[in-house]
Amino acid sequence: MGGALDPAVATGRNLARAALADLGPGSRIVVAVSGGADSLALAAVTAFVAEREAYELSGMVVDHQLQDGSAAVAARAAEQLAGLGIPSEVVAVDVGTAGGPEASARRARYAALERTAAEAILLAHTLDDQAETVLLGLGRGSGPRSIAGMSPVDGVLRRPFLTLRRVDTERICQAYGLQWWTDPHNSDPGYRRSRLRAELMPLLEDVLGGGVAEALARTADQVRSDSLYLDDAAAAVELPLDVPTLTDLHPALRSRVLRRGALEAGADGSALTAAHLAALDRLVTDWHGQVRIELPGGIACVREGDSLSYVRTPVGG
Numbered sequence: 001m002g003g004a005l006d007p008a009v010a011t012g013r014n015l016a017r018a019a020l021a022d023l024g025p026g027s028r029i030v031v032a033v034s035g036g037a038d039s040l041a042l043a044a045v046t047a048f049v050a051e052r053e054a055y056e057l058s059g060m061v062v063d064h065q066l067q068d069g070s071a072a073v074a075a076r077a078a079e080q081l082a083g084l085g086i087p088s089e090v091v092a093v094d095v096g097t098a099g100g101p102e103a104s105a106r107r108a109r110y111a112a113l114e115r116t117a118a119e120a121i122l123l124a125h126t127l128d129d130q131a132e133t134v135l136l137g138l139g140r141g142s143g144p145r146s147i148a149g150m151s152p153v154d155g156v157l158r159r160p161f162l163t164l165r166r167v168d169t170e171r172i173c174q175a176y177g178l179q180w181w182t183d184p185h186n187s188d189p190g191y192r193r194s195r196l197r198a199e200l201m202p203l204l205e206d207v208l209g210g211g212v213a214e215a216l217a218r219t220a221d222q223v224r225s226d227s228l229y230l231d232d233a234a235a236a237v238e239l240p241l242d243v244p245t246l247t248d249l250h251p252a253l254r255s256r257v258l259r260r261g262a263l264e265a266g267a268d269g270s271a272l273t274a275a276h277l278a279a280l281d282r283l284v285t286d287w288h289g290q291v292r293i294e295l296p297g298g299i300a301c302v303r304e305g306d307s308l309s310y311v312r313t314p315v316g317g
């Protein structure tokens with residue numbers, strides 16, 4: 001890169017540096033690259049930081065094999081990484097269809113990423129992604145868990161670009177001379193997220209004024225902080241559960257304790273809805289002799305007298 005440093009590049013490098021600041025030299029870092037502007041930009045600024053901090057950086061490109069030409073897109077992404085001096089691996093995954101192709105692709109992608117033995121796996125979600133996630137969560141009515149958006153650190157996963165605008169990732173790519181791939185799904189009105197991006201966000205900016213995306217992302221941060229506090233408080237409540245104790249809990253805590261009990265018993269967290277939690281709550285607070293609530297993942301919550309327990313539903317039963 002010649003000439004003056006683009007401010008977006010400087011910001012991107014600072015974000016990558018800050019996101020990895022706790023790691024020592026030699027740490028293995030994997031950047032997850034789709035070939036889009038977001039992840040290529042993240043790879044570029046992380047390569048800069050990795051060289052200075054002596055991190056061992058590599059890229060992973062997942063080929064979901066869902067679209068024609070996906071192997072070529074993946075190969076092109078790997079080529080761009082090579083141009084940045086980043087060795088990479090292209091992993092082709094077999095995506096099932098359970099829960100729809102998008103959800104299956106996501107599951108297969110995260111599984112492939114988490115198989116890598118890295119201290120940190122970097123994802124390039126931006127502030128715009130965060131704002132869209134909050135809006136989608138609001139529309140689903142699924143409560144603080146989804147309005148809280150994505151966390152900058154989630155186990156081994158890190159998201160350094162959550163405060164960076166998408167347009168800045170394009171600037172970074174331009175500054176590095178990178179050619180990014182534009183996913184045709186992003187402009188396909190058949191996808192709710194695409195319409196939200198193309199139609200709803202501009203309308204919101206028009207009605208509410210600029211800075212809506214930032215405001216939504218800030219809301220996510222605030223809700224996440226409150227939610228984490230309540231989750232911690234719920235984690236401190238001892239299980240198994242008895243009805244008088246549960247009745248005395250604040251509803252915000254009770255719903256979390258009930259959810260935690262279900263998850264610890266093996267319920268499928270991704271399929272556990274607000275309606276399931278409301279039904280569990282009624283087992284405590286609005287009891288008319290109902291004895292069990294079936295939950296996703298082959299688990300049931302059973303009330304016997306004043307005690308609640310989670311049991312595995314017998315296969316075929």
Ligand SMILES: Nc1ncnc2c1ncn2[C@@H]1O[C@H](COP(=O)(O)OP(=O)(O)OP(=O)(O)O)[C@@H](O)[C@H]1O
Pocket residue numbers: 031032033034038039060061062063064106109122123124125129
């Ligand atoms: N095919 C891929 N190979 C490797 N990494 C990918 C791939 N697709 C996406 N990623 C990583 O995941 C990040 C988010 O991508 P995207 O916004 O497309 O995900 P999504 O489908 O919305 O799902 P989620 O947000 O749950 O990851 C990207 O910035 C990139 O780091």
